[in-house]
Amino acid sequence: MPEKADHDLVPPVGSPDPTTAAAGDASPRDQGNSMKNQSAETGKIDQLSHPAFVGFLATQFFGAFNDNLFKQLLLLLAIPTAVVAGASEAGMLDPATTAQTVAEASATAGETAADAEAGGADLQGVATIVFGLPFVVFGGLAGYLADRLSKRTIIVSSKVAEIAIMALGMLAFLATPSIGFAGLWIVLFLMGLQSTFFGPGKYGILPEMLPRNQLGRANGLVLMTTFIAIIIGTAVAGPLKDAIVPPDMPRMQAASGLWIGSLVCVGIAIIGTVTSLAIIRLPAAEPNLKLKTENLAIPKEMRSLLRRDKPLMLALLASCVFWLIAGLTIQSVNSLSKVQLAQTDTWTSILVALISVGIAIGGAIAGGLSRKISDNFVIQIGMWGTVAFCALLSISLPGAADEPGQGHLLGFYGCIPALICLGGSAAFFAIPIQVFLQDRPPQELKGRMIAVMNQANFFAIVLSGLVYSILDRIITAVDAPRSYLFAAMALLFLPVAIFFKLDSSEVDSDAAEIADSGVTDNAPQTA
Incomplete structure (x- = not known):
């Protein structure tokens, strides 16, 4: 986001910020020592080694780690009796054993017989919708509060809330056999809500805390640590679940044991809260900012700009399609791995994490290529690569299935490079x-x-949950392989690959007039 104007630091003594800790009671001498790495001229940190920036970096790392750990635990749990279904498809269970196991799973989980026979009702789509909805509904309000209040207050308060939400998650897991997934959906929604309010503070504080010449390196470090947190958090979820509950345990019974996983998340949230206290105190960007209804949705000026600037609108829609496919990919990989490839949660989580590895590698290469060749050529490589690797991952082979994964063209090990390349293409x-x-x-x-x-991208992620639920029902009804989810993704993306092209021509004169309207920028990034 654009830089905010420079601000002096709020004097620690007498600060109304209720989230401050020992810093609020520091003596003037201690305050002077703590600021010696800050620029005397601007009041900002002038070194990325300053404890305030290190604390910020650690805080956002633990936040991203926790989000992906807890969310992946729930996504894995949302695929019931999947290993049994996959083993049955692979010929590893005789019909009598399968019927008995399915009946037991259905009785324990309270599912319909039809759902149980199909491996249970896949609730990944519901989980994706519940987690993404707060970003869409409350993103505008979160952006307003990030400018109305101190961003440090937003960050620390969000981290304290994270502790409470993860503790509530422990109770929700324990209560799942009695109340079903309702408690977990509430916790997941609250997690999304916490992340919604944390995001603008996280992205908006950097220009206020750092001088312009440090922003490039700082954003690079934030991006790098975020990707590392996503990869590790996602990859750890599977081994953690496998260590706590047996892979063949019905999901309602398994859920009650996963309170231990939520306890781990509580510990991580506490660590993240402690590191957030190191962030320097900054004043609110606009303490007198009034809340307007238009701040909660798309502002009038943006609606006018998008209506007149067609290339900008098309690029926004293309970005939404990317996030729609990204949301579908995570759910589809979980389903493919557990059901068709009959893999454990450990290996399933590793497959999902490899997508982020591919995105990180592809991002580094794409950034370099963009300096040498046109953006449209880079985009063409990405679009057709996405279509090709989705199509490759969709191919299932009939025939002998003496062991899991034999019905899939690539099998488990072949999916590893394919998913990395899919992430890179994206x-x-x-x-x-x-x-x-x-x-x-x-x-x-x-x-x-x-x-x-x-906000538009998170709407696409929410939509991916709905689309996945529909595709899951269709594939289950026709008894098709789970790999066909990737065929559907390739077909969804194909029109974009054929028709989309970035148009960098000048915006028309009507849109240009918007630039002269004198509007101020109050909305920070919301994710």
Whole structure:
């Protein structure tokens, strides 16, 4: 987001910020020592080794780690009796054993017989919708509060809330055999809500805390640590679940044992809260900012700009398609691995984490290529690569199934490079578009564009949950392999690959007039 104006630090003594700890009671001498790495001229940190930035980096790392750990635990839990179903498809269980196991699973989980025979009702789509909905509904309000209040207050308060939410998650897991998934859906929604309010503070505090010449390196470190947190958090979820509950345990019974996993998340949240206290105190960007109804949705100026600037609108829609496919991919990989490839939660989580590895590698390569060749050529590589690898992952083979995975063209080990390449292709497509969306709008509207982009992208993620649920029902009804989910994704993405092209021509004069309207930028990034 754009830089905010420089601000002096709020004096620690007498601060109304209720989230401050020992810093609020420091003596003037201690305060002077703690600020010696800050610029005397601007009041900002002038070294990335300053404890305040290190604390911020650790805080956002533990937050991203916790989000992905807990969410992946729930996604794995949302695929019931999947290992039994996969083993049956692979010919590892005789019909009598399968029927008995399915009946037991159905009775324990309280599911219909039809759902149990199909491996149970896959609730990954519901989980994706529940987690993403707060970003869509409350993203505008979160952006407003991030400017109305101190961003440090937002960050620390969000981390304290994370502890309470993860503790509530322990109770929800324990209560699942009695109340079903209702408690877990509430916790997942609260997790999404906490992340919604944490995001604008996380992204908005950097320009306020650091001088301009440090922002590039700082954002690079934030991006790197975020990807590492996503990869590790996702990869750890499977081994943690396998260590706590047996892989063949029905999901309602398994859920009650996963309170231990939520306890781990509580510990991580506590560590993240402690590290957040090291962040320097900064004043609110606009303490007198009034809440307007339009701040909760797409602002009028942005609606006008998108209506007149067709290339910008098309790029925003393309970005949404990317996140729709991204949301579908995570759910589809979980389902493919557990049901068709009959893999454990450990290996399933590793497969999902490899997508992020591919995105990180692809992002680095795409950034370098964009300096040498046109963005449209990079995007073409990404689009057709995404279609090709989705198509490759969709191919199932009939015939002997003496062991799990034999009905799939690639099998488990073949899926590893395919998923890395799929992630890399997605990065080739997404990164030039994101840069275009950030660079194209007038300077006064760049921050609002980022906010709108994030809300639109999270709407696409919510939509991916709905689309996945529909596809899951269709595939289950026709008894098709789970790999066909990737065929559906390839077909969804194919029109984009055929028709989409970035148009960097000048915006028309009507849109240009918006730049002269004198609007201020109040909306930070919301994710």
